[in-house]
Amino acid sequence: MVKKILVGLIALLAVLFGVAAAMNRLAPTTTAKLLRDMSRSAAGLHAKTLEVQGRTFPYLAGGTGEPLILVHGFTANKDAWGRVARYLTSRYTVYALDLPGFGDASRNPNADYSYDAQVENLHAFIKGLGLASVHLGGSSMGGGVVAKYAAKYPNEVASLWLLDAGATREFTDSALMKHYIFTGEFPLLVKTQDQQAKQWEMLFGKPLFIPYSVAYDFLENSKKDFDFHSKILKDMVAVKAPIESLFSNLQTPTLIVTGEQDQIVPPASVRTLAKVFPKSQVKVMAGVGHVPMTEDPKTTAEDYLAFRATLSKAP
Numbered sequence: 001m002v003k004k005i006l007v008g009l010i011a012l013l014a015v016l017f018g019v020a021a022a023m024n025r026l027a028p029t030t031t032a033k034l035l036r037d038m039s040r041s042a043a044g045l046h047a048k049t050l051e052v053q054g055r056t057f058p059y060l061a062g063g064t065g066e067p068l069i070l071v072h073g074f075t076a077n078k079d080a081w082g083r084v085a086r087y088l089t090s091r092y093t094v095y096a097l098d099l100p101g102f103g104d105a106s107r108n109p110n111a112d113y114s115y116d117a118q119v120e121n122l123h124a125f126i127k128g129l130g131l132a133s134v135h136l137g138g139s140s141m142g143g144g145v146v147a148k149y150a151a152k153y154p155n156e157v158a159s160l161w162l163l164d165a166g167a168t169r170e171f172t173d174s175a176l177m178k179h180y181i182f183t184g185e186f187p188l189l190v191k192t193q194d195q196q197a198k199q200w201e202m203l204f205g206k207p208l209f210i211p212y213s214v215a216y217d218f219l220e221n222s223k224k225d226f227d228f229h230s231k232i233l234k235d236m237v238a239v240k241a242p243i244e245s246l247f248s249n250l251q252t253p254t255l256i257v258t259g260e261q262d263q264i265v266p267p268a269s270v271r272t273l274a275k276v277f278p279k280s281q282v283k284v285m286a287g288v289g290h291v292p293m294t295e296d297p298k299t300t301a302e303d304y305l306a307f308r309a310t311l312s313k314a315p
Contacts, residue, residue: 002052028213028216031211037061038287040060044086044089045060046061050129052128053124057124059094060082060085061095062093063085063088065090067129069126069135070137070138072099073143076103078096078103080293080300081096081293087298087302087305088220097122109231113235115241119146119148119152122149123153124150133156134217135159136160137162137163138165140291143166147243148247150252155315158252158253158311161191161257164267169244171242171264171265172242186233188203190219202289203289205261205288206309208295224284248276255283257285257300259288259290261287261289270284281307285300
């Protein structure tokens with residue numbers, strides 16, 4: 001009897017696996033949405049929107065505890081935090097928003113999408129939530145946004161978490177950015193599968209399994225946003241203001257993280273950030289590229305939890 005039940009379960013699993021494999025190829029957009037929703041559910045995150053000052057902010061929220069606001073990178077969106085958030089929502093109330101111009105947020109061709117403008121967008125979002133003091137985290141472009149936010153609103157930021165932040169001269173003067181200025185080519189702006197394959201190589205320290213449906217959905221969105229995000233990048237590059245040229249000796253406690261294999265933001269930038277934020281800890285993650293929270297979410301979260309523990313012990 002037990003043997004028959006096991007055989008039946010194995011057969012059922014085989015059928016389910018076959019259905020999933022078929023959906024992955026035949027209905028990639030639907031499958032990608034399903035996988036996205038599963039990731040949100042596993043992290044305890046729920047999709048919401050906030051209307052404030054004439055702007056609509058789509059965001060994910062979940063968990064309990066002190067507020068932790070997470071800001072995505074260029075061409076990314078709020079779901080970039082899904083894998084790491086599952087380790088954080090038991091300790092903190094996590095908010096991951098779409099900045100204007102990205103994800104499900106509005107796209108106004110006449111709006112300002114510079115770092116300074118996104119700082120003010122983030123400020124409106126936080127005030128719209130009714131939060132007086134928050135912990136901030138940001139990846140890549142988002143790291144630059146939250147770093148400058150802490151500089152402008154120091155009394156409203158309890159701590160910073162900077163992951164491969166594109167904020168210093170090491171990034172603005174990097175070979176990658178010089179190549180972009182001369183050619184207009186940037187690895188995060190893609191329209192073809194070949195370009196996407198090179199994008200993955202640039203982003204990750206080592207090959208990362210990505211379901212066909214997810215890659216397909218990413219590429220479709222990238223093609224749709226290619227011209228708009230190209231304009232945003234052009235506007236951002238036109239205002240060349242690395243953070244160390246604007247601020248120094250900022251006292252916000254900060255965890256500075258870089259992937260040892262990052263090919264987008266040079267890992268050496270962490271030394272400059274540590275000078276700007278002297279009350280900082282630096283973590284260099286071996287074998288990791290530009291997106292630690294995706295490549296190694298468990299270690300990334302553990303490092304952050306350890307950092308936050310040091311803050312609770314501080315006098």
